[in-house]
Amino acid sequence: MAIWTPSLTGRRGPKYRQILDALTEEIEAGTLVPGMRLPPHRDLAYALGVSANTTSRAYAEGVARALLRGEVGRGTYVRELPGPAPHEGPMDLCRPPAEGPIDLSRNLPAPGDGAMYLAQTLAELSRGADLRGLLDYQTEAGQPGQVVALVRWLEGLGVPSLRDEVVITIGAQHGILATLMAVTQPGDLLATEALTYAPLRAMARRLGLRTRAVAMDGKGLSPQALDALCREASVRALYLTPTFQTPTGVTLEADRRAELVAIARRHDLLVIEDDVFGSLAPVRPPALATLAPERTIYLTSLSKCLGPGLRVGMAKAPKALAECIRGSVTLSCWMPPPLMAEVAACWIREGSATRMAEARQVGTARRRTLAREVLGGLDAGVGDYAPHVWLVAPEGWTADSLRAEAARRGVWITEGAAFATDPATCPEAVRICLGHEADEGRLRRGLACLRDILSGPRGGSSLIL
Known part of the structure; x- marks a missing residue:
């Protein structure tokens, strides 16, 4: 047989x-x-x-x-997949599991007060005005009240915007795709940080783009390496995450941001600034979009501070580029769901979004303190609010063997190769996410398991905490 x-x-x-x-x-x-x-x-x-x-x-x-x-x-x-307990309904299945492997691989926030606010908002909407408009097709520009609310949110992030510069997207990932569709052609060269958001490479391949890695150091993307690349080749755009970079957690300092802007202007380079973690930083250097608004497409979403299931993001770009991005949004999904955008707008208008974001900052800082207590290590300038830890594999380990040993013990983490633009130059390191596990007790157990692995006979490790 x-x-x-x-x-x-x-x-x-x-x-x-x-x-x-x-x-x-x-x-x-x-x-x-x-x-x-x-x-x-x-x-x-x-x-x-x-x-x-x-x-x-x-x-x-x-x-x-x-x-x-x-x-x-x-x-x-x-294995038999466990079914829901008799008292559970469909929505309970969306919760992170309270048993089984401890997931430190997904960069998602732990549940906060969003469910409470959602229940209140949906009840208020049901008692309010005619809701038929939320079930109808929208114009490319979206509902004016929703756009105005997102403009207000961007102002709170330190990115002043005009209404015709803002495009609603289905989260930041959709914003990246819509932007690349709008501003690049097959064969164009896209520069990225040497370690970058993993889905970006898949998007670039689908769109026929070439990618080149720009070297990084302990302070983030290297301006000198970017300038050298632009002198060597015709680069269409640079994609980067300057605040709480994925996966290292580093935030670019103000002087380095200014250097990058000067290089972008010198070489007529478009800048795609992914600020998805910006709402977690109470204080940070100015966004690139404020330093070079004429050439920067600024992307963010409400996923990391209000809830990833909300799927509301925004792109802020010069007016002409914003029109092109709107066209890409229409082509890719016709429109973001109006109900979700209305929920987000309500939260921004009534101040709930700000309260939720501030609570998320406090929770993230508490979890980083927990990680320091359990894992030890040095603070290397990442700050207290980055939601992930970048851990260099200790001597005797590869990133993949460390990930596999952690998985064998029931803890999931992500090896550095998942983020490498050029796998041949990828450091032996792993990313540890602090937010997704709702129960901080499970987070502590997962971190303790990693500490035990790192304390073994193979040697010490280097942590960016």
């Missing part, structure tokens, strides 16, 4: 991860059903032409991710 043998054709990365990816896909597709027994790891290794250590590692990772269960003497089985 033929054993289950996944197809690894076209897959990338280490072999064990290719096997794990295939396993995950087939479980999600229903090809591998709960309770199904998988072949012994040695038999699978022989069928695939890989080592037994490779298949054992894939199975171990599957167990750590709650996809599989191993029974001593019986084998490895596809």
